[in-house]
Every structure is written in C-alpha cells, then in structure tokens.
Amino acid sequence: MTSGLLFAIVGVLLFTMGGAGVLLLDHLLRRILAFNLMGSGAFLVLVGLAQRHDVADPVPQAMVLTGIVVAVAATALALALARRLHALTGRMELPEADDD
Amino acid sequence: MKRLVVIAAALAFSLALIATLLELPAATIDLRPAVAENLAASGVAHPVTAVLLNYRGYDTLLEIAVLLLALFGILALGLERQVCTLRAAERPLQLLARLASPLMVVVAVYLLWAGAWRPGGAFQAGAVLAAAAVLLHLTELLPGWLQPSARLRWGLAGGFLLFLGVATAMLARGALLEYPPAHAGALILLIEAGLTFSLGLILAGLFLFMTCDEGGD
Numbered sequence: 001m002t003s004g005l006l007f008a009i010v011g012v013l014l015f016t017m018g019g020a021g022v023l024l025l026d027h028l029l030r031r032i033l034a035f036n037l038m039g040s041g042a043f044l045v046l047v048g049l050a051q052r053h054d055v056a057d058p059v060p061q062a063m064v065l066t067g068i069v070v071a072v073a074a075t076a077l078a079l080a081l082a083r084r085l086h087a088l089t090g091r092m093e094l095p096e097a098d099d100d
Numbered sequence: 101m102k103r104l105v106v107i108a109a110a111l112a113f114s115l116a117l118i119a120t121l122l123e124l125p126a127a128t129i130d131l132r133p134a135v136a137e138n139l140a141a142s143g144v145a146h147p148v149t150a151v152l153l154n155y156r157g158y159d160t161l162l163e164i165a166v167l168l169l170a171l172f173g174i175l176a177l178g179l180e181r182q183v184c185t186l187r188a189a190e191r192p193l194q195l196l197a198r199l200a201s202p203l204m205v206v207v208a209v210y211l212l213w214a215g216a217w218r219p220g221g222a223f224q225a226g227a228v229l230a231a232a233a234v235l236l237h238l239t240e241l242l243p244g245w246l247q248p249s250a251r252l253r254w255g256l257a258g259g260f261l262l263f264l265g266v267a268t269a270m271l272a273r274g275a276l277l278e279y280p281p282a283h284a285g286a287l288i289l290l291i292e293a294g295l296t297f298s299l300g301l302i303l304a305g306l307f308l309f310m311t312c313d314e315g316g317d
Contacts, residue, residue, distance in 0.1 A: 005121065005122070008121050009118050009121060012114050012117045012118055012121065013114055015114075016110040016111075016113055016114040016117075017110070019110060019113075020106050020107060020110040023106045024102070024103055024106055049121070049124070052124075053126075055132070057130075057131065057132050058132070058135050058147035058148045058150070058151050059131045059132075059135065059151050059155075059156075061148050061151075062148050062151035062152045062156060062159075063156075063159070065148070065152065065223060066152070066159050066160065066163045069163055069167065069223055069299075070163055070166050070167070072303070072306070073166055073167045073169075073170035073171075073306070074170065076170055076171075076174065076306035076307075076310075077170045077173050077174060079310070080173070080174040080177055080310055081177065083310065084177050084178075
C-alpha cells in the first residue's frame with residue numbers, strides 16, 4: 001500500500017465521519033464543523049488517489065487548492081447565517097419539522 | 101434508533117468505498133505529460149501554479165468570484181452591531197503582534213513571488229495577509245470593520261476586476277484567458293498580485309465584518 005492510498009482511505013473515513021455528524025448533530029456550529037470534515041475528507045481522497053502510484057499529479061492538487069478556498073468562503077457564509085439565526089431566535093438549532 | 105441506523109450506514113458506506121479504492125484500476129487519462137510538455141509556454145516553472153493560473157484559469161477566475169459572492173452574502177444578511185467588550189489585550193501581546201505583522205506581509209510577498217517556481221502563490225499569500233489582519237484585530241490594534249467604504253469596496257473587488265480585465269483583453273488575440281507565451285509570466289504575476297491583495301482583504305473581511313466591534317456605533 002502506498003502512502004497516497006493510505007491518504008485516500010483516511011479521507012474516506014473523514015468523509016463518512018463528517019457525513020454522520022451532519023445527520024446526527026443538532027447544534028449548528030457542530031454541524032458546520034462536520035460539513036467541513038466531509039470536505040477535507042473529499043480533498044484528501046482527491047489528492048491521495050491521484051498520487052497512489054507515488055507520483056504527484058499537479059491537476060488535482062490545483063483543483064483541491066481551489067476547493068479549499070471555496071470551502072473557507074462557504075464556511076464563513078454558513079457561520080454568518082448561524083449567527084443571524086442565533087441573533088433572531090436565540091437558538092443554535094434548526095427548528096424541528098412537525099411531520100418528522 | 102436514528103443514531104444506530106446512521107452509524108451503521110456510514111460504516112457500510114466507508115467499508116464499500118475503501119474496498120473499491122483498494123481495487124481501483126489505473127486511471128485511463130494521465131494529464132501529467134500534458135502539463136509537463138506545456139510548462140515552458142505557461143510562463144511559470146511550477147506545475148500547480150501553471151494549472152491554476154494558465155491551463156485552468158477559468159476555475160481561479162470563478163473561485164475569486166465565489167469568494168466575493170460569499171462576502172456579499174454576509175454583508176447582505178446585515179451585520180448586527182452588538183457592542184461587546186473584549187478583554188483588553190496585554191502589552192507584550194500587542195508588541196508581539198506589532199513585530200509579527202510586518203514580517204507576515206514580507207512572507208506574503210515572498211510566497212507570491214515564489215509561486216512561479218515552487219509551492220506558493222496568490223492564495224497562500226492572501227491567507228497570510230488575512231491572518232496578519234486577524235492577528236492585529238485580536239490584539240485590538242485594528243478595529244472591526246463597519247460598512248465597507250468606497251475604497252475598501254474597490255480593494256475587495258479589485259483582484260477579480262483585474263483578472264476579468266486581463267481575461268477579456270486576451271479575447272482580442274484569440275480566446276479568453278489565452279496568454280501569449282512571451283508575456284505569460286508577467287501577466288500571471290500581475291493577476292496574482294491583484295489576487296493576493298483582494299484575497300487578503302476578502303478573507304480578512306469574512307472575519308472582521310462579522311466580529312463584534314468594541315464600543316462601536
């Protein structure tokens with residue numbers, strides 16, 4: 001097993017941990033963090049898989065660099081929305097749907 | 101119950117995905133030779149920078165647009181002006197921040213310049229600039245931002261507009277974002293300098309617009 005493949009496998013684990021967190025956690029801050037974990041896992045899979053034969057490929061690396069910056073912007077927007085919700089309702093959880 | 105189902109599904113999903121990863125056939129498309137062959141014409145010597153600013157310039161152009169859009173979203177949400185009293189920063193901390201921030205600006209310029217031939221580039225440099233601004237804010241040397249002034253607006257959008265301007269200027273010679281090989285290096289450096297400046301402001305703005313301003317209006 002090459003180190004690239006190991007990175008990809010860790011990325012899969014991070015992705016599923018984040019996915020389970022998004023589904024299970026109610027607190028919005030934790031949910032945003034879990035979503036970020038999903039994103040980091042996806043980046044790790046992309047970069048790891050591309051160099052699983054131990055030769056780095058610049059194209060996925062550049063794509064991941066773009067993705068990281070977009071993820072930062074999306075996180076900031078999500079945090080602003082969560083803060084707005086907290087200012088308006090005083091809660092950090094989304095309201096439960098009635099037909100749940 | 102829901103917890104058990106989700107955890108079981110996540111476990112099954114990751115096991116299936118890992119099993120697939122272990123038996124993945126070799127990729128049929130290999131872009132590495134194409135990147136290496138055209139590196140001489142790209143204007144820079146580092147393959148990742150060449151992909152970011154030349155081969156896949158579209159992605160980078162849209163990326164800075166997305167960043168700007170996220171900032172607009174935050175500003176459009178309205179900033180509630182809650183006055184909160186941060187604990188006054190201590191003198192040694194302020195001194196260290198004052199010493200560190202000029203160094204961080206120098207590091208940012210170096211990262212921008214080094215991006216042409218080694219890991220580095222506009223995004224890393226912009227992140228360092230933004231970190232310097234956040235550091236100065238956390239040590240209370242730089243107040244949080246209120247509504248963006250006209251000058252700040254130009255600064256925030258300048259990198260994107262410069263990039264868009266260069267991209268459109270290339271239309272006259274052929275295709276969008278197709279730099280002439282002789283000037284590619286200079287054009288990429290120009291775009292990256294604009295991007296660094298604007299990215300630093302945007303990333304700092306993502307923090308400084310949202311933070312509560314001490315004793316604000």
